[in-house]
Amino acid sequence: MRASRFFISTLKEAPSDAEIVSHQLMMRAGMIKRLGSGIYTYMPMGLRVIRKVEAIVREEMNRAAGIELLMPLVQPAELWQETGRWDKMGAELLRLKDRHGREFAFQPTSEEVITDVVRSEIKSYRQLPLNFYHIQTKFRDERRPRFGLMRGREFTMKDAYSFDRDAAGMQASYQVMFDAYTRIFNRFGLQFRAVAADNGAIGGSGSHEFHVIASTGEDALVYCPDSDYAANMEAAEAVAPAAPRAAAGAALVKTATPDATKCEQVAAQLGLPLSRTVKTLALTVDLEADGKTTQQHFMLLLRGDHELNEIKAGKVAGLANHRFSTEAEILDVYGCVPGYLGPIGTKAAVTVVADRSVANMADFVCGANDAGFHYTGANWGRDVAEPALVADLRNVVEGDASPDGKGVLAIERGIEVGHVFQLGTAYSESMKATFLDENGKPAPLQMGCYGIGITRILGAAIEQNFDDKGIIWPTALAPFELVLCPMGMDRSEMVKQATEQLYADAQAAGIDVIVDDRGQRPGAMFADWELIGVPHRVVIGERGLKEGNLEYQGRRDTEASAVPLAEIIAFVQGKMQK
Amino acid sequence: MRASRFFISTLKEAPSDAEIVSHQLMMRAGMIKRLGSGIYTYMPMGLRVIRKVEAIVREEMNRAAGIELLMPLVQPAELWQETGRWDKMGAELLRLKDRHGREFAFQPTSEEVITDVVRSEIKSYRQLPLNFYHIQTKFRDERRPRFGLMRGREFTMKDAYSFDRDAAGMQASYQVMFDAYTRIFNRFGLQFRAVAADNGAIGGSGSHEFHVIASTGEDALVYCPDSDYAANMEAAEAVAPAAPRAAAGAALVKTATPDATKCEQVAAQLGLPLSRTVKTLALTVDLEADGKTTQQHFMLLLRGDHELNEIKAGKVAGLANHRFSTEAEILDVYGCVPGYLGPIGTKAAVTVVADRSVANMADFVCGANDAGFHYTGANWGRDVAEPALVADLRNVVEGDASPDGKGVLAIERGIEVGHVFQLGTAYSESMKATFLDENGKPAPLQMGCYGIGITRILGAAIEQNFDDKGIIWPTALAPFELVLCPMGMDRSEMVKQATEQLYADAQAAGIDVIVDDRGQRPGAMFADWELIGVPHRVVIGERGLKEGNLEYQGRRDTEASAVPLAEIIAFVQGKMQK
The missing domain is CATH 3.40.50.800 (Anticodon-binding domain)
Structure with missing residues (x-):
């Protein structure tokens, strides 16, 4: 290429709405141009990088026996209604009506369409396994698009869908994709990490995220430097302390802690380490029965220096649909304003759910359910009944034991650029996508789905590779x-x-x-x-x-x-x- | 590729809604799969053909100094309002609203967006000429989508836009694109023809269509086998007869022609060739002035064996907004029911517009403005005043003289797959896209636009190349x-x-x-x-x-x-x- 025949347009200053470095540098380097909120023209210089990303993804998908097709952007509402996602997806799903008033979605992904294709094409187990993919424009009507290509509305994604006859086949297909993704990110020349993840709303039985490592990343990645263990913060398990709980050594004392509604303040007033305090979170679950709504109350206990992991809390029996209690409910249940709650002597019945660390504590500090007072020297069994439930409720922290027992955990920041899911039969059952097995009996297809954010790769690569002069592309992605x-x-x-x-x-x-x-x-x-x-x-x-x-x-x-x-x-x- | 690792899915029978051979064969060969009306999944076999089309287009666009970028699908209404196309486009433009209620269009083309890009990027004549293109999904909400990829709603198009400092530059850029298109269609291995076309609603000063020749084509292509002349039916000029008008030879006779409201019936009753008859079309133009609407009436005269060309009629002075007269208006103006109208002795004032052929006729047959009667032996000047206007009003027919004087015209059928336009300053003026010329003065950019229907090429190639066994791809396009x-x-x-x-x-x-x-x-x-x-x-x-x-x-x-x-x-x- 000769620069005189190409289009080069650089800027000294980035526009003021470019908040992060990759967005700033892409704007300054003339790679993208804003058309609307979260909608960008890929300028010639940026498009070259996108094409390089696509080419590597395509080569490795083909090597992994992926078969490329191209599914439409505009998809009939009826298919989305079959899986219930038409209602579930909310405002993020861009909906539109054609001239006849028929409803459509601008695809954010294509599970429904590929399942529709496959249910009419696949008759027999002999046609399996299959893995279809496409590289196509997506639209997600983000409430607050930002960060350039990192959280745009119109973007490009590679999405693949595997179809197998049984769970073992699905897991094998999943592994093939996992390996292909590893090759892809290696070829990009980016530092990355695959972490176990929660399946979330998409359902299914297992998933991994692929993250580009960058100190500016939105996500915390947990890994063990001495083993293969890696998970995202949502999924990383905080194991129970290995040592048995110490015996009670101190007497229970109700101590004045004026204006100390936070563990940090309590610890400072008492001259104790934060890790000796326990914080109490009051949750409520609304139960409906016979047209009447009743409330069940839960107290979640975390060590003062730990953070709640909401995903984990939601998995505790009975807490799937929890909410934080209102102040009125707290007064009613605990007989005390928030900030001084604790497990000892609540006014009404609550279910105590203690984090594994808290269940292992002795001589701890907790609220006294009396404004301005905390207990010191609190002990399970002696001062209060053992917690009703003990669960992993918290985010792990650096230095926690690795769940595989092979060392301690470290944490780094990452940007999610790929995600692989074991879907199982979630979609095939709702859409009646079956095949005839060896015995001639219909069985639901076992599915997996696999995404790579093509355009997001650009932002992530830059967040990992830049200096004060600009972008530093790995050779494989450079324009x-x-x-x-x-x-x-x-x-x-x-x-x-x-x-x-x-x-x-x-x-x-x-x-x-x-x-x-x-x-x-x-x-x-x-x-x-x-x-x-x-x-x-x-x-x-x-x-x-x-x-x-x-x-x-x-x-x-x-x-x-x-x-x-x-x-x-x-x-x-x-x-x-x- | 090994077939066992690819996806092959053929059908013995085409679905009943596949009306034309290319649609039937693409469905049977497993190249496309219907998702909704005019919306198709490109299956692996079909996608391979699309990629080959795209690769050839891209290579030749690059060779012609085109610079590839990628403009978004979802485009803000505001830009479309700047050019007035938001209102003009009607129901074919798919409109949508985001979660905040802001209006957008799903792009059918990208004149507005590229002009918006260029008006902020181009400051000086030194940056010109430029030609940007993209290969992108389009949506046109056709009232009646049909014929598979030939008239779908979601489709792929290559659209290019040239920017020049003056009209001569624009014409040079246009010629570069014309030559690139010629190379592209030659490389496809398809028989094609470039024909002069009317600019139509898109505006501007000149255009050509590229057609794949096929007996099933929707369009009639006019060409001269002995020269380079070629035009589509809308644009092909019917030149005035070369020989001077014959002198009057017969007397004007009012003849009974009962139940003969059509020229064919009149000619048969009178035992005369159809080419001796003249048909009369009554048109009305509504004129508004001072809040009052008045009507102006026109009589269009065509030889009985010729067909009206509405595009040409619309270009006659005063006829831009014509409509066909109502029966009441006809009775009022001509004092006669339709079917027996003619230029001799109308009740009210009408402007007579004669086709060039009609102006050259002598001893012709025309309606007598008296139900059941025609005149024979009618002659201009003697029986009625010379027509107020003489114009080219008709479609050419085989054997007409070529406008370049080098032979006679032939007609064949074609499928439009490309279109190049000289836009001039139509878009740059409404969107204020200017540059500073050599004298430092702002001037509007001179634009051209150039489209190729990527997915339509597949249908057109098949309409030209098939037999009773199936498709016969040219090697360059074969999957x-x-x-x-x-x-x-x-x-x-x-x-x-x-x-x-x-x-x-x-x-x-x-x-x-x-x-x-x-x-x-x-x-x-x-x-x-x-x-x-x-x-x-x-x-x-x-x-x-x-x-x-x-x-x-x-x-x-x-x-x-x-x-x-x-x-x-x-x-x-x-x-x-x-």
Whole structure:
């Protein structure tokens, strides 16, 4: 490519609504252009990166026996009604009506359509397994689109769907996809981590998320440096303390703790570590029976230095539909304002659910159900009945024991760019997608689904790879692998000839090269390419040429190196492989 | 590709709603699957063809200095309101509202968005010319979608937009695109014709349509076999007769023509050729002034054997907003029921607009404005004043003189698959897309726009290339270029080895090859590939192998030819180039 025939448009300043670095740099580098809230034109420079992402995804999907098709964007409401997602999806599902008033969805994913295709195409177990995928535009009507391509409304996703005859087959297909994703993210040249995840609303029996590691990531990733254990924060298990609970050593004392409604304040007033305090969360569940609503009250206990994990709380028996109690309910049940609640001496009956850590505590501090007072020296069994339920209720923290028993946990930040799910028969049963098994009997298809956020990859790659000059693309994703920067091409015939020769040689060597023939000054030219993030640069100047040299500089290098003209292609190829 | 790892799904019968052969064959060959009215899933076999179309279009667009980007599907209403198309487009424009109630269009084309991009990016004439294109999904909410991919609602289009500093530049950019389209359709291996067209609602100063020639085509294409002249029926000019008008030879006679309200009936009753009769069309234009509406009446005269061309009629001065007169108006103006109208002796004032052929007639037959009567021997000047206006009002017919004076016109049927337009400043003026010219003064950008119906190409290619067995793809568009059909691969080690070797050799030679390893019987296997339309087939059988031969058969061949094993790749490559 010649820069004069391409479209390059860089900005000194990012627009003020670009809150994160990847959004700022993509806008400044002219990769995307905002059309509306969460809707972007992919400009020529950005589209090249998208195409590189797509090509790698496509190659690895094909290698993993994925079969590409293309499902429509506009999908009839009837299919979404079959699975109940028409109602479940809420405002995020963009709905529309055609000229005849028929309802449609602009697809956010395609489980319904692929299941519809397959239920009419698959008759026999002999046709299985199958894995269909497409790379297609999606729309999710986010309430607050932001962060550029990271949380846009219109975006591109690769979604794949596997169909198997039984659960073992589904798990095998899932593993094939897991391995393909691992190859894909390795080929991108990004640091990533696959973590076990909760299946959430999509249902099914198992899932993993693939995250690009970046300190700016929205998600916390939990892993064990000494083993393969990895999970996202929602799913990472906080195991029970290994040591048995210590015996009670202190007497129960009701202590004045004025204006101390938070554990941090209590610990400070009492001069005790935060880890000796217990915080109480009051939850309520509304139960409907015979047209009457009654309330059941729960007290969740966490160590003062731990955080509630709402997903885990929702999995406790009876707590699937919990809400936080109102202040009136708290006064009624505990006889006390919030901030001083505790398990000892509540006014009404509550079910106590203690986190595993709390159940293991002795001589702890907790609210006294009396405004301005806490107990110290509280002990299970002696001062209050053992908790009704003990469960994992909290987010893990660095240093917690790994659930696989092989070390302690570490935490890092990540950006979710892929997700694989074992769906089982959730969709095939509601949509009656069956096949005839070996005995000629109809059985529901076992499904898996597998997504990669194609356009989000760009944002994630930049969050992981940038500096104060701009983007630093891994070679595999760069819009161009190599930029040639001639110094005074219009003045020096020697520079012009060497540039043209090198341009031809680089193309012949299969390098995705752009020559900057715009005639800009060196400073502006270098700044452009550093902002755009082309990983390899060769400067062609008369002074160097006279000594038979060119100047190579990698995007992360602090200095250029002189490389003999005859060796430059091999030299660049060597750098590209690193 | 191995057929066992691909998805092949053929049908004996097409669904009953498939009205035309391309739709029937694409459904039967498993290329598309209906999701809703005018909405199709592109199945793996069909998607491969689409990708080949896209690749050729992309290569030639890039060669023609087109720069690829990707504009969003969901576009804010505000931009469409700037050009007035939000109101003009009617129900064909799919409109939608997001969760906040803001209005959007699902793009049918992207003139507004590209003009919005360019008006913020282009500051100076130095940045011009530019040509941006994208290959993107479109939606047009057709009232009656039909014919499969030929007139669907969701479809794929390549649309390009050129920007120039002046009209000469725009015309040069237009010519570059015209040439690129010519290369594209040549590379497809389709018979096509570029014809001059009317700009229509899109506005601007010139346009051409590219048609794939097919006897089933919706459009009539006019061309001169002895010259380059070609136009669509709307635009093809019917030139004035070369010979001067004959002198009056007969007397004007009012003749009874009972129950003859059509020229055909009059000619039959009078024993005269249809070409001696004149038909009268009564039109009315409503004029509004000072809050009052008045009517102006026009009489259009055509030779009895000619057809009205409404586009041409609309271009006659004063007739831009014409309508057909009501029966009441006809009685009022002509004093006669429809069917017996004519230019001689109307009751009220009408403007007579004669087609060029009619203005040249002598001794003609026309209605007498008296029910049941016509005049014979009518002559201009003698019996009635010369027509107020003479214009080209009719469709050309075979044998008409070519407008370039180089022969006579022929007509064939075509399917429109491409359209190039000179837009001028229609969009840039309404959207204030200007640049600074050499003198530092703002000037509106001169635009062109250029479309190719990517998915429609599939339908058009099939309408041109099929037989009673199925589709016959040109090699450039075929889902696979070559199919290998082993006979008894599971029984014969010799066949298996030869097949695997040939499969590897074909891949190494860059041939897009599929080996049918499904283990089907020969009859079913051949029928599948003939239906799917793979252009080249090699059968590998034990009997042939023992003599060192394979059997090659081209999709249009009636018989197979034995080809020595060692020569087969070169033989197939030779056939592929034809």
